[in-house]
Amino acid sequence: MTIAFYVFASVALLGAILAVQVTNLVRAVFGLLLFFGALAGLFLLLMAEFLAAVQILVYVGAVGILMLFAIMLTQRVTGDDRRGGGSRGGFWGFLLAIATFCFVLLPVLRDAHLHEQSATGASLTTKLLGERLMDPYALTLEVTALLLTAALLGAIVVAKGTSEDGEGEENE
């Protein structure tokens, strides 16, 4: 368990570093996907299989593909771009990272009560997750769905452009 944690964590770190440091855009995307995949592995270790599956489905499957699509639609399809890859403002970025760690993460870590959990204890079943989503958090879910629908409609309007023909048959 511990070994698996360190493996996943180091893979995640490696992926994150690759995503930031590699100059080739497509390779950077794949670094990011490696990071997402390792994160899914970490979720698995926390006995949250549904979350892990959704992590792979949404981030590796959908977000990654979306990024690749975006790269495909530009002129530099091969992803080779040596320009503009410099790390200007690195100092401020570093400062921001330190500040985030000190003022956001540390207080949370100090307040959190991480009580000992048995490794194969009562895991959050999918059924429970569904019931929670439908009962106490139904409003949140609805609002999210509404937001997504609005975004989809907006995307269709943008994509249709000036031509007035064809109906927008699009669904979530």
Added chain:
Amino acid sequence: MLVQFANWVQGELACSPALAKIVGILLAAVPLATVFALCFAFTTWLERKGLARIQNRIGPNRVGPFGLFQPIADGIKMITKEDIVPRSSDHFFHLIAPLLVLVSSMACLAFIPFGLGMTMSPIDTAVVFFFAILGMNTLAVFLAGWASRNKYSLLGGMRAVAQMVSYEIPLVLSAVTVVMMVGSLDTREIVGAQVVEGWATSENSGLRFLGQIAGWHVFTPWGFAGFIIFFIAALAETNRSPFDLPEAESEIIAGYVTEYSGFKFALFFLGEYIGAFAVLGLAITLFLGGWNGPNFQPWWSSDPHALLIPGFVWFFFKMFVLMAVLIWIRGTLPRLRVDQLMSFAWKFLLPLALVNVFVAGFLFHVAKEDRVWASVAAFVFLYLVAKGLSRMNQSDAPAPRKYHFAE
């Protein structure tokens, strides 16, 4: 049998849990890898024979009886061939892509229940995991196209991504109906729900015979429509003909596999077929009753649950029947055009799948005594919806193509 053997080995190794765990994993994974590699070999032979028959040829008939050893000869040829890597290609990703295709396809098999207790990874959320890992296939194919640094490969990769993303939605939506009706994401429970409880355990052997079939989801209106949608989307998802645009040899040479040779090409081939097996396996699990089939009680046994034909026999029988249908389709239908492909997914399959979800939700709440009438009404309704959608799509004949950049 295999399950009993696995249990016996586990019992013997109980003294060292770590070793038992490793051996258990190997015992589950190795048969899976070998059996499906053999299935792949057999299917390539079947496909060549089938296509040859459709085209009035004989097909492979030199190596072994009926040409049955042709796949082995092919394998030897593939291994001994030179592995050519283009100089400007991305060497690392060029190597990784075929492996990723194979690994993601193989991993999908872990969630398919081949028989009672024969699921390699029996987890709660198997269906979600299946689709998550199936999505990795898309990435791998794109990676292959991109890493080759070849215009045709890149075009093939882009086509593959567009096609797989589009068809994944009807695929998942048609599976959603089953998940809704069964109320579980567990593939074992989905299979279990397709046995008519009262009949399958009754004394009457005829009724028990029927009870193994009558509960299949494909016989319900939502299951029937869902199965057809799932099957079509599965064809597209696994790049099978008539949806094999990403590797159309007449347009873009061979798409993303253009720059692959030797064993890497064989890996792509293998991964693609195993992906097809996995998706068909899920179709069988969701709609065709999984490992259930017409069965008898063996005459020497008094246990009413004993079955003469083991479940996995039925499973593989169904899988090969579906595979034969795939080959038949490949031999019969011409390849689609890109715009037809897209409009078919977004304007026909997706609305139909959504309507199907609503129909399933409606049937879920119908009282038991009205279920027959509701089912008939649902069948008619779904038929009308499909008819109406195809009518609506007919009207927009492809407009004369406008060339933006070619002037």
